Structure formats: C-alpha cells, structure tokens
Amino acid sequence: MRRGIGLLLIAALLLAVSGCGTDREAEPAVPHAVVVGFSQLGAESSWRIANTESMVNAAASYGYVLMMENANQKQELQIKSIRSFIASRVDVIVFSPIVETGWDNVLREAQQAGIPVILMDRMIETSDDSLYTAYVGADFYAEGVRAGEYLIRKADALGAEHMNIVEISGTIDSTPMRDRQRGFMDAIAGDPRFTVIDSISGDFLRSKGEECMTTLLDRYGADGIDVVYSHNDSMTLGALDVMDRAGIRPGQDIVVITVDGEKEAVAELKKGRINCIVQCTPALGGSVMALVQGLTDGRIVPKISHPVEGTYSDLDDLDDPEMEGF
C-alpha cells in the first residue's frame, strides 16, 4: 500500500516539475529590466558632474536600472562597489578607473561571475585585456598633441624666440594625466623654442590648481613663465584667480592652454583670458548605454570607442556656434 502512495507522489512530483500537469501554456519569461552597476570616481570637476548626468540620463532613456555609487576619489571604494555589483548579479558593470593600476583582481572576479565590464572615460593598465569588454572615452594622447600643436601655432603667431612652459597636471597615474602629458611633450619635442621648466599635479581640482599656480609663481616669478598648460578647466580657473591677484593678465602676459571645455572656461576664452581649450566631452552616457544594449542583445561590441573632439582657440573663430561648452 505504502509503495503505491510513494509511486503516486513521485509521479505527481515529476508532472509538476515537467509542467505537464498544468493546463496553462508555459508563461513566457518576462524580460527583466537591465541592471547596470556604475562606479563613478568622484565629483572633482564640472566635467565629472556633467559626465555623471550623461550616464544617468542615458540609462533612463534606455529604461535601464542604474545602480550608481560614487567613490569620492578613492580607488578602494571603487573596488568595493564593483564587488557589491558582482554580489548583486548586475547585468553589466561600468566604471571610470581613477588610476590605471590595481584592477586585475576585482575584474577577474567579475569575469568569473560572467559579468561584462565596460571602462568609461579612463583606461586601466593590465596584461590581460580580456578583463574588460569595451572602453568608451577620449583619446587623451591626441588631446595632448592638439595642445602642443596649438602652442606651435601660437609661438609662430607671436614670433616668439623662446617660451618657458609650466604644466599643471591631473591626477597622478590617471590616463588623462599620463597621455595629455605624453601627447603634449611629443608634439613640441625638438622645437628649440620650448622648455618645460616644471610640472606639478593639481589632481583635477580647482583649489589645487590655485595652489600649483601660487607655487609656480613663487618659484619662477611672472617673468619666468610664458605658458601654462593645465590638464583641466577646473585647475585652470583656479590658476586664473591667482594670476589676477598677482596683477598678471592671463592670455596676454602668460599663454593659457587648458582641456575640457566647460562653459566658464569658454567664457574666459571669449574674453581673451584663456588662449586655447582642447575639447574633452563628458557626454559618454549614450555611447556606454548603446554598448550595454549590444551586450544584452548578445552582439559583439567594439573594444575601443573614442568620441569626436575639437579644439577652440584665439587663433580660430571665437563665434563658432560649436564652441558652447558644457
């Protein structure tokens, strides 16, 4: 008797598992909303704030759930966020690595969890580029070259025999700092008119840009500096404040070259207080979410994507409508 009941129970269980016992058609799997884990490195500049806005707006336009965590300039918090995204089993991880090194272990964990990683804005240094699926961001080396090429044009226009250059660089070991410096140095290499006399990091912060300019003027005096090459507008705007207080006319007494293209810097360019802005667009969200769409559709996506960027300067048309800033 008991054997019969046992067999009945097994049969019922098999029917339930197979679904044959139900009279409804199998419910179609309801596609879940795509969940994107996004680690933003901080809020250090107008560029970063505009970049975050671009990511939030793009995710909303795609109907994606964006789990965003801000690391406040700390790599260890980015690593912690990536681990929490893995634990939450998000569909895709996106992050802007504050520096290039130290990511292999956590990205290997993401890879083992089968979660694709998109690098947004900055690159990583690794011997295993399978650890990330795609990179969306500027060609920072080309940005540095454009800054150097402008300076050559400016020296020609001024008939300058020699120019002492000081550099206010971005976050040490970040991709934009490394490559904006390398591109600029390569562009002016071999031209005897130029000497880079110093380089100090302002960490992309306006307050540190002020500190750097103060230090550089203390070291060399206004007469000892002909050009300031600054890796972002936030630091440049801080440097302008210091020059004003020192009675220096930025853009006239000292040539000012900057990178990004935020509205406040464009306004200074139009007033002749900045000579050149190398554009670096923060609007990367649309490209990132298009890659997410490709990945969730099972398509192959490009490994490297660069936005198209320009250069605004006092040697070009300052009324160019393209030159509005962000």
Ligand code: GZL
């Ligand atoms: C560049 C970005 C840099 C900007 C700065 O893509 O990483 O970081 O140039 C920002 O303004 O802080």
